[in-house]
Amino acid sequence: AAGVIQSPRHLIKEKRETATLKCYPIPRHDTVYWYQQGPGQDPQFLISFYEKMQSDKGSIPDRFSAQQFSDYHSELNMSSLELGDSALYFCASSPSAQREGRDTQYFGPGTRLTVL
Amino acid sequence: AQKITQTQPGMFVQEKEAVTLDCTYDTSDQSYGLFWYKQPSSGEMIFLIYQGSYDEQNATEGRYSLNFQKARKSANLVISASQLGDSAMYFCAMIPPGSASKIIFGSGTRLSIRP
Numbered sequence: 001a002a003g004v005i006q007s008p009r010h011l012i013k014e015k016r017e018t019a020t021l022k023c024y025p026i027p028r029h030d031t032v033y034w035y036q037q038g039p040g041q042d043p044q045f046l047i048s049f050y051e052k053m054q055s056d057k058g059s060i061p062d063r064f065s066a067q068q069f070s071d072y073h074s075e076l077n078m079s080s081l082e083l084g085d086s087a088l089y090f091c092a093s094s095p096s097a098q099r100e101g102r103d104t105q106y107f108g109p110g111t112r113l114t115v116l
Numbered sequence: 117a118q119k120i121t122q123t124q125p126g127m128f129v130q131e132k133e134a135v136t137l138d139c140t141y142d143t144s145d146q147s148y149g150l151f152w153y154k155q156p157s158s159g160e161m162i163f164l165i166y167q168g169s170y171d172e173q174n175a176t177e178g179r180y181s182l183n184f185q186k187a188r189k190s191a192n193l194v195i196s197a198s199q200l201g202d203s204a205m206y207f208c209a210m211i212p213p214g215s216a217s218k219i220i221f222g223s224g225t226r227l228s229i230r231p
Contacts, residue, residue, distance in 0.1 A: 033218065042207060043161070045218035056218055088159055092219075104151070105211075105219055107161035 002026055004093050004108030012114045013081050021076040021111045023091030031055070032074040033105055034066060035090040043090055049074055081115045088112050118143045120208050120222035128228050129198050136183070137193040137225045139208030145169075147213040150191040152182065155224070156204040164206075167191060195227075203229045 005024040013019050025032050031050045035043035045058035049068035060066075063081075068074045072093075078085060089112075092105040119142040129135040141150065152164040167175045167182045175182045183192040195202055208222040 035219075042221035042223055043219075045220075048218060058218055090161055092161075104149075104163060104166050106163055107153070109160045112159065 004091055004106055006089075006091050006108035006111050008111060009109060010112050010114075012116065014116055015081060015083060017081050017115075019078045019081060019113060021078070021089055021091075021113070023074045023076070023093075023108060025072050025074070025091075025093030026095075026106055029093035029095050029106075030072055031094045032068055032072065033092040033094075034060075034074070034076050035092065035107075037088040037090065037110075039087070046076070078113075083115050086113060086115045118145070118148075118210055118212055118220050120210055120220055122208050122222035122225050124225045125223070126226040126228070128230055130230050131200060132197055134194060134196045135198050135202075135227065137195075137206050137208070137227065139191045139193065139222060141189050141191060141208075141210050143189075143210065143212065145212050149211040150182070150184070151209040151211070151219065152180070152191075152193045153207045153209060153221075154202075154204045155207065161207075165193070198229050200229050200231060203227060 007022045033048040034046040037043040046060040047066050048056045052068045063079050066076045088110045090107050090110045092107045094105045121140045148169045150167045154162045165177045165180045167184045179196045181194045205224045205226050207224045209219045211217050
């Protein structure tokens with residue numbers, strides 16, 4: 001079965017640079033979520049999109065922005081990178097709750113961002 | 117606010133034994149979902165099992181079962197006949213009602229299976 005695709009899988013950036021992470025949800029999933037997992041931490045919710053509209057916002061820094069496109073893929077844009085942004089960034093997708101009756105989120109493999 | 121508590125930072129279990137990973141949660145919502153995810157050392161987050169708050173029967177997926185005790189607000193994961201490949205970090209998580217809701221994770225339990 002098709003899974004969530006994230007690219008790139010690994011990314012190394014310098015401080016103050018920008019980065020763009022991409023997420024392609026499972027086909028027919030219209031909801032996308034972004035999470036950040038620091039070393040030894042549990043994942044923290046950043047932001048979610050439903051039908052291309054932002055639906056919920058968590059602890060996402062102002063330096064970060066995200067959007068969902070017409071084909072439901074999503075991009076997380078990160079500017080003025082800091083050392084503390086080094087983390088594993090997950091994208092997850094879920095089908096519409098109205099259709100499936102629940103909100104199981106399926107995670108992609110993650111993008112490991114290292115800021116030097 | 118919702119909260120997930122996993123009190124076992126790490127566990128060691130002999131191969132082929134059953135293991136129970138503890139999870140308690142706190143919420144004032146009547147409708148919610150509970151999940152368990154597995155994160156091996158490679159980093160991916162693998163969905164294991166789901167339990168809805170109104171589900172009357174405990175969820176089961178192969179060797180995984182969820183011991184759901186609603187009155188005690190606990191959702192323990194039971195892995196039967198553990199295998200070496202079960203060694204990983206396990207996260208208990210909860211989702212409040214509503215579509216496109218964020219998942220709230222516990223701090224995780226690192227499970228190590230001994231041969």
